[in-house]
């Protein structure tokens with residue numbers, strides 16, 4: 001149900017409506033779906049010398065569809081708890097059609113899983129399907145009833161495991177049908193930056209989260225300590241990258257990913273100055289998306305070059 005304020009904002013002029021829909025779609029966020037597939041396939045390509053286009057294309061499409069499901073169903077479940085009542089760019093608030101959006105989200109999930117099933121059928125091996133199904137189950141547990149683990153502050157570990165080891169191992173397996181511990185350094189790096197995005201998404205929502213009883217990590221730690229946590233996370237990321245090249249046989253061209261450093265510095269500085277000013281840091285998750293995009297793109301290039 002739309003509150004009066006949401007209705008008034010949504011009935012605003014067409015330029016504002018465009019802006020709200022653009023924010024609702026969150027296009028840049030879709031790099032989080034693409035990068036695990038890119039990285040798992042890049043590592044496989046370096047080891048086998050070729051890329052299997054069919055599983056690569058199917059996995060990419062499935063990952064995007066699954067992310068559409070995750071985001072649309074997130075808006076539906078958040079509409080049920082009331083936590084999104086000030087989120088004008090929620091697709092449910094914009095359309096006022098919760099059931100339709102729920103149906104659409106489930107259609108995307110179904111299509112995504114069919115694409116993954118096609119990989120497993122082609123390989124006559126259910127491993128990739130089981131791994132992606134596990135990711136989806138964990139994604140559901142983050143936001144859907146009766147679990148809503150995100151409300152307990154457990155979203156970050158789930159996010160790390162899904163977008164790090166699970167998704168990258170599944171993408172690697174879809175190319176090679178084998179396991180390899182060589183994916184682990186990169187899985188940690190991609191898991192870290194994706195989790196950083198989720199962590200940063202909480203800063204500007206603290207008041208609404210407290211009102212709805214959501215104990216996000218930023219609510220638990222407070223915004224000042226959370227900003228320090230982001231700083232620590234960035235240091236761990238770059239230290240792990242360099243250590244992986246020095247000690248874990250990760251190819252040295254992956255150090256190209258160091259050139260994402262300006263995004264990390266910008267993010268840390270913004271959060272340091274404005275951690276408690278929602279208007280100033282509401283875009284911080286998209287700064288983290290830039291950090292994730294460039295670091296993961298260049299890491300993968302480091303394997304392909």
Ligand SMILES: C/C(=C\COP(=O)(O)OP(=O)(O)O)CCC[C@H](C)CCC[C@H](C)CCCC(C)C
Nearest residue numbers: 033063070074135136139142155158159162167
């Ligand atoms: C939907 C997510 C965050 C939004 O959270 P929130 O409700 O706080 O924010 P807004 O309402 O303000 O937008 C992301 C949650 C991620 C989740 C913990 C893990 C999902 C796992 C995926 C299903 C994995 C897909 C992997 C793919 C590459 C196969």
Ligand SMILES: O=C(O)C1=CC(=O)c2ccccc2C1=O
Nearest residue numbers: 029032071159194197198201285
């Ligand atoms: O809307 C958001 O805040 C997020 C959406 C999303 O799909 C995602 C995926 C992985 C990590 C973080 C996030 C978000 O924060």
